[in-house]
Amino acid sequence: MNRWVSRVLQAAGLVLAVIFVLPVIWVVISSFKPGTELFAWPPTFWPKSATVSNYIDALNKGNFERYFLNSLYVSTLSTILTLVINSMAGYAFAKFSFKGDRLIFYTFIATLMVPLQVIMVPIFLVIRRLGLYNSLWGIIIPPAATPTGVFLMRQYMITIPDEIIESARIDGASEWRIFWLIMLPLAKPVLTALTIFSFMWRWNDFLWPFIVISNEQKYTIQVAIANFVGQFYVDWNSLLAMSVLAMIPVLIIFLIFQRHFMKGIAITGLKM
Amino acid sequence: MKSKRLQLIPYLFILPNVVIFLVFVVVPALYGFALSFTRWDVISEPVFVGVGNYISIFTSSSFWETTQRTLVYVLTVVPLTYVVSLLLALLVDSNMRLRTLMRAFFYVPAMLSAVVIGVSWRWIFGDYFGIINYFIERYGGTPINWLTTPGWAMLVVILASVWARAGYYMVMFLAGLQGIPEVYYEAAKIDGASRWQQFWRITLPLLKPTSLVVLVLCSIESFKVFDLIVTLTTGVTGTGNHVLGAGYLPLGLPAR
Numbered sequence: 001m002n003r004w005v006s007r008v009l010q011a012a013g014l015v016l017a018v019i020f021v022l023p024v025i026w027v028v029i030s031s032f033k034p035g036t037e038l039f040a041w042p043p044t045f046w047p048k049s050a051t052v053s054n055y056i057d058a059l060n061k062g063n064f065e066r067y068f069l070n071s072l073y074v075s076t077l078s079t080i081l082t083l084v085i086n087s088m089a090g091y092a093f094a095k096f097s098f099k100g101d102r103l104i105f106y107t108f109i110a111t112l113m114v115p116l117q118v119i120m121v122p123i124f125l126v127i128r129r130l131g132l133y134n135s136l137w138g139i140i141i142p143p144a145a146t147p148t149g150v151f152l153m154r155q156y157m158i159t160i161p162d163e164i165i166e167s168a169r170i171d172g173a174s175e176w177r178i179f180w181l182i183m184l185p186l187a188k189p190v191l192t193a194l195t196i197f198s199f200m201w202r203w204n205d206f207l208w209p210f211i212v213i214s215n216e217q218k219y220t221i222q223v224a225i226a227n228f229v230g231q232f233y234v235d236w237n238s239l240l241a242m243s244v245l246a247m248i249p250v251l252i253i254f255l256i257f258q259r260h261f262m263k264g265i266a267i268t269g270l271k272m
Numbered sequence: 273m274k275s276k277r278l279q280l281i282p283y284l285f286i287l288p289n290v291v292i293f294l295v296f297v298v299v300p301a302l303y304g305f306a307l308s309f310t311r312w313d314v315i316s317e318p319v320f321v322g323v324g325n326y327i328s329i330f331t332s333s334s335f336w337e338t339t340q341r342t343l344v345y346v347l348t349v350v351p352l353t354y355v356v357s358l359l360l361a362l363l364v365d366s367n368m369r370l371r372t373l374m375r376a377f378f379y380v381p382a383m384l385s386a387v388v389i390g391v392s393w394r395w396i397f398g399d400y401f402g403i404i405n406y407f408i409e410r411y412g413g414t415p416i417n418w419l420t421t422p423g424w425a426m427l428v429v430i431l432a433s434v435w436a437r438a439g440y441y442m443v444m445f446l447a448g449l450q451g452i453p454e455v456y457y458e459a460a461k462i463d464g465a466s467r468w469q470q471f472w473r474i475t476l477p478l479l480k481p482t483s484l485v486v487l488v489l490c491s492i493e494s495f496k497v498f499d500l501i502v503t504l505t506t507g508v509t510g511t512g513n514h515v516l517g518a519g520y521l522p523l524g525l526p527a528r
Contacts, residue, residue: 006366006368009363009366009368010368010369010370012363013363013364013368013370013371013374014370014374016360016363016374016378017373017374017377017378018377020377020378020380020381020435020439021377021380021381023381023392023393023396023435024380024381024384024392026392026395026396026403027391027392027395027396030395038401039400039401041400041401041406042406042410043401043403043406084288085288085289085292086289088285088286088288088289089285089286089288089289089290091285092281092282092283092285092286093286096281096282096285098279098282098283101282104286104290108289108293111293111297112489112492113492113495113496114297114301115495115496115498116496116498117496117498118304119297119300119301119303119304121304121307122299122300122301122303122304122307123296123300125300125303126295126296126299126300126303127296130295141292141296142292142295142296144292145288145289145292145293145296145297150289175281179285200383203385204384204385204386204387204388205385206385206386206387206499206503207498207499222385222387222388225387225388225391225503226387226390226499226502226503229390229391229394229503234394236395236401239391240391240395243388243391243392246385246387246388247383247384247388250383250384251380251383254376254379254380254383255376258376261379261443262375262443262446262447265440265443265444265447266443266444266446266447268444268485
């Protein structure tokens with residue numbers, strides 16, 4: 001009986017797994033269909049005359065390369081900033097006890113609950129006052145202080161023994177050196193996980209760029225795609241190709257760093 | 273760690289994070305809260321109106337409709353995501369063949385941006401060109417206007433949300449499952465417990481901490497949902513709003 005059960009489970013698992021990626025596959029397949037075939041009824045499953053014309057159109061439309069580069073620039077810089085400031089904060093919360101540490105830490109975590117769209121208007125005002133409106137720095141700096149990142153770093157650094165820090169202190173190392181030359185190298189696994197996460201968050205982010213940017217030259221890829229989705233008329237040919245192009249970077253990163261991803265989520269799942 | 277000099281150091285370490293967070297989250301939140309007691313057209317000075325804005329929202333029917341929709345959304349998405357992600361985790365935790373591949377497949381949707389998910393599902397559930405309607409028609413049904421009929425649109429949004437998140441929480445459960453010592457199951461087996469009993473008596477109780485994290489994070493995410501619904505149903509230029517999170521935008525009030 002057990003053998004039967006496991007066979008059924010195996011089959012069910014495979015079917016489910018395929019169902020899970022089916023929407024993505026369908027979008028990818030569709031993106032290679034020429035305009036006429038895209039709306040053919042009944043639909044063709046495999047493109048009869050596969051073409052990259054949608055991709056060429058998408059690249060020519062608006063400033064696609066620009067959007068792509070903007071996204072890349074913003075995601076990279078913001079990730080670097082996140083790594084530095086989140087690991088600093090995580091270190092402080094993990095290895096020091098100071099007045100208000102718990103309160104500040106939990107307030108950080110609690111901001112996960114604030115829906116950005118609710119404070120969109122005041123955020124916009126603050127951004128404008130600081131001269132960050134329509135500047136890519138306005139998408140790089142504000143989202144870099146991620147609560148999840150601080151949490152990840154803290155949870156990991158707690159597991160690093162205090163003795164290492166104590167002995168470095170006795171040897172006369174400055175606090176900054178201890179952090180930079182001892183803690184960070186030891187925290188490499190979690191830093192890798194956070195790098196991947198942060199890049200993915202920033203690459204996929206829609207709200208911050210949506211609030212901060214109105215100049216079309218500075219659109220990120222997500223804002224560009226969202227703007228492409230009109231209510232009444234949708235240019236599906238280019239839209240599908242754009243969407244596939246927008247998926248590619250994160251999917252590649254995922255395939256390379258799959259293990260780190262899983263580890264990162266596992267750490268987040270630990271109780272506080 | 274007790275000297276005076278050391279007491280200042282942790283504050284310096286958290287400083288950059290705190291500053292960004294104060295400037296871009298706390299200040300706007302307080303500012304928005306203050307503005308919610310005023311009438312303000314962005315150009316002239318805000319006029320204090322007390323709780324007037326709140327009275328007008330609480331007496332508007334659209335506010336209660338969006339609130340109701342939000343509750344329906346959250347109360348379906350959270351339990352569904354919980355059950356689906358736990359089932360997926362149990363499935364890929366067993367030592368079946370191709371389990372690594374399955375994990376990756378289940379995780380793929382979690383990698384996609386809400387905008388891309390919106391586009392993809394719109395394409396699949398399109399009225400005249402969607403593959404779902406094609407199958408419905410082919411097997412003798414009447415095509416459904418999935419994204420423009422409120423009830424059906426809610427269903428699609430719910431399915432898309434569960435699909436998009438299950439993989440992420442699956443990994444959390446997986447970590448939780450792997451933290452349960454094998455000895456418990458061995459002991460249960462010796463005592464003659466069935467697989468079903470093992471699940472209810474060992475797995476589920478010991479997964480409690482993970483379950484809590486999953487439920488909390490998933491509820492927060494569901495209450496905040498915005499971009500997915502916007503791209504899935506109307507596009508940023510549209511006016512329709514299906515859930516409270518998205519409803520704030522057309523409401524135009526910085527109210528909390």
